[in-house]
Amino acid sequence: MTETDHGVGEAVAxxxxxxxxxxxxxxxxxxxxxxxxxxxxxxxxxxxxxxxSDPRTLHLSGEFVESNLGSTLEAxxxxxxxxxxxxxxxxxxxxxVPAETPITLRATSADVVHGLLIEGTNINTMLxxxxxxxxxxxxxxxxxxxxxxxxxCGIGHQGMWGKVKVVDKAAFAKLAAARRRxxxxx
Ligand SMILES: [Cu+2]
Numbered sequence: 001m002t003e004t005d006h007g008v009g010e011a012v013a014x015x016x017x018x019x020x021x022x023x024x025x026x027x028x029x030x031x032x033x034x035x036x037x038x039x040x041x042x043x044x045x046x047x048x049x050x051x052x053s054d055p056r057t058l059h060l061s062g063e064f065v066e067s068n069l070g071s072t073l074e075a076x077x078x079x080x081x082x083x084x085x086x087x088x089x090x091x092x093x094x095x096x097v098p099a100e101t102p103i104t105l106r107a108t109s110a111d112v113v114h115g116l117l118i119e120g121t122n123i124n125t126m127l128x129x130x131x132x133x134x135x136x137x138x139x140x141x142x143x144x145x146x147x148x149x150x151x152x153c154g155i156g157h158q159g160m161w162g163k164v165k166v167v168d169k170a171a172f173a174k175l176a177a178a179r180r181r182x183x184x185x186x
Contacts, residue, residue, distance in 0.1 A: 013093060042184040051132035053108045063132075064108060070183040071097055073176040078171060082184045083107040085114035088156030092183035094163045095147070098172030118164050126151055138181030141168040 013091050058064045061111045064084055070092050071081045079101055086109065107116055110125040116133070125133045132162050149160035165184045167175075175182050 018088070030142070036117075051134065052130055052151045053132050055108070055110050055129040058108065058110050062166075063106070066091065067119070068181065071095060071103075071172075071176075072181055073173070078102045078104065081105045081107075083162075084110050085116060085153075086110040087112060087120050088149075088160040090116070090160070090162035092162075092185050093144075094165060094186075096165045096167060096175070096182050096184040097137075097139060098169045099139045099142050099166050100169055100173070101138065103139070105135045105137055106132055108132050112153050113151055114153045114160070117148055117150040119144065119146045119148075124150065133142035142166045142168050167178065178181040 001127035004063070046127065053062070053064060059066060064082060069082050071079055071085065073079055079097055081097060081103060082093055083095060083105070083108060105123065107125075107127055108131065109129040113128060114127040115125050116127055118137070119137070121137060122149075123135055123137055125135060127133055145164040145166070148163050149157060153160065163184070
């Protein structure tokens with residue numbers, strides 16, 4: 001290998017290195033661009049699926065009338081829980097659900113903005129009057145979880161607490177056979 005060959009080799013290596021450096025900068029730029037676009041797009045566009053409710057008539061008709069609140073066993077074996085938040089309580093105050101079962105929580109507010117947080121889970125949502133919050137949950141094991149309102153909603157906010165009681169799947173099935181809408185309010 002001559003002195004010139006060595007120089008050529010170095011130039012080729014430098015060119016290839018530069019090409020890869022540019023390519024990696026382009027990839028990083030592309031990813032940052034995508035993340036920025038998706039972030040801005042999601043923040044400025046309405047969600048794909050928005051469900052509304054009328055807080056003035058919640059108690060009169062529709063899904064959130066009092067007799068329809070609580071947990072219900074669906075034909076496919078899943079459970080739907082319907083609840084409302086109002087100053088200063090949740091209805092039902094005590095939600096009973098089975099363990100190891102897909103659950104859909106549907107909740108809304110009858111007056112101002114409330115929060116619904118189930119301790120020990122990733123459930124943490126706002127209850128905004130006029131809108132329905134729809135969240136999937138699944139509990140691994142029976143137990144009790146507190147459910148405070150986590151959004152300041154007025155003077156009685158600190159007293160706005162509910163509870164979620166997770167029972168064994170078979171025990172829930174037995175309860176569900178006896179009643180259409182279940183709660184653990186006693
Ligand atoms: Cu509240």
